[in-house]
Amino acid sequence: MANMFTDDDDALLSELGIEVEKKKQVARTPREERIIAGFEDIQKFVAEHGRLPRHSEDGDIFERLYAVRLQRLRELPEAAALLADLDADGLLSGAEVTPVADDLDDDALLAALGVEVEASPITELKHVRSNAERKEAEDIANRQRCEDFETFQPLFEKVQRELESGQRETRPFELKAEIQKGRLFIVEGQKAYVAEMGEETLTDQGRTDARLRVIFDNGTESRMLMRSLQRALNKDESGRRITDSVAGPLFADAPEEGDSTTGTIYVLRSKSDHPMVSENRDVVHKIGVTTLGVEKRIAGAHLQPTFLMAPVEVVATYELYNINQTRLENLIHRIFGTAKLDIEIPDRFGRPVTAREWFLVPLFVIDEAVQKIKDGTITKFRYDPEQASLVSHP
Incomplete structure (x- = not known):
């Protein structure tokens, strides 16, 4: 007797008289995938915080981004149908989101996060980034108050005076090797001081990394990774390294060997x-x-x-x-x-x-x-x- 069973599960169930419901493989466009991914970020925020994202001037930059995104999704006609099966909590039709200021739309918030905007994300929600990229941006954006800033403030004031006097200079950031304990940088318009640097480790890609304690001249700090600071400096067109102080007189009143200017x-x-x-x-x-x-x-x-x-x-x-x-x-x-x-x-x-x-x-x-x-x-x-x-x- 021929073997009536096959290795195919669906065929086996059919032989047993069990009706098999074929799942439809829905092909999504890249735009639809981005909309879904963006909505899932909002759902994750709601699950972690137990509330909708709010837009406030002193709020976390990612929460502000999610608030903008949710408001845009509610205004997007196709989103209701696309996200209907995913919106179990009724986020698209639920409580109101804190109104978004006209001068802080998705473009402005994405720019603040270092995301390059090629087209208006108001209707297309482009540039949803990988988890790794998002983590690096969070390292920069998620800062906290520096409790002992009074110990660092004199340093920032001294550095500013030395920049003005010429004892220090700013130079374009070039190499990750420049990031060391005690070094100073300018990133996103703020002076950043590497106060602590943990033990160097290797990433999955075999690259060196280390956890830093970075103090900013606005009284905040971040426990970011070295590669996160490197990425922020590389993406910031005005990102700079502040050179060490040059001791002694600023200028000479007599030429020395090597002086040419x-x-x-x-x-x-x-x-x-x-x-x-x-x-x-x-x-x-x-x-x-x-x-x-x-x-x-x-x-x-x-x-x-x-x-x-x-x-x-x-x-x-x-x-x-x-x-x-x-x-x-x-x-x-x-x-x-x-x-x-x-x-x-x-x-x-x-x-x-x-x-x-x-x-x-x-x-x-x-x-x-x-x-x-x-x-x-x-x-x-x-x-x-x-x-x-x-x-x-x-």
Whole structure:
């Protein structure tokens, strides 16, 4: 007798008289798969927190994203049919979601999460990321209050002063090896200090990783992975590494071996007949830095708005070596920022132009500031217009 059974389960059940219901294999479009995946993220949040996601300014970025997504799904006609079998808890027709601000839509929230948006996700809900990518973003977004921030705040203040004085620089982030305990970075517009670094481990892909304690200058911290910080720095176009402090004087007043960049701080007095200038001529000075000769810099001053469309007199020059022109100018302008004088004058064509780099500062104070720039102590001082002198930082 021939064997009436086969290895096929469906055929076997059929021979036994049991009716088999064939399951339909439903083919989903990529867009439908993304909608379903996005909805499952919302369901997971509800299961973990026992409530719908809310949109609030101080809320977690992912909760805000889920709130936006749920609101969009409720407005999407095809979502009701697509998600009907999955929506056992009635999320699409249940309680209201906290209204979403018009200026914080899905685009803005996705951008804050570092997700590149190619098309409007309001109706398409694109770019649902892998669990690994989401975990890395959570490491950056999910920060908590740094309870001992008072021990780190002086460091951030010192680093800021050293950046302004030129003792530190910022450079593009390049290698994961740059992430070490004690290093400083700029990520998402905030300074980040690697306060602790755990033991290095190997990922499933054979790459090194380690758990970090990263302190941010806004008083928060994150226990993120090294690879998460690396990814955030690489994705942030303005992500930077802050170099170590360079000890000693900021600039030299005599060349040393290897010095090649020579610059000059120049102080000018205008011969303009502008009322503001003529009434305060002895204290109205233009302070600038040039790596060219000063005479070349001021040639044709009477034709340039930056020189008030008038001849100028050179009242002081200070030659320095091994300088960064832009950084030095920024430092000088920060010191005397409280005495900055913006004068609007007509250019050769009669158009109003605001001349900058002019300050209401006595010459002897400028001389004192330059000496403090040379010896590296200028970061401890600021200019007080009322006292017409440099004073220590409070």
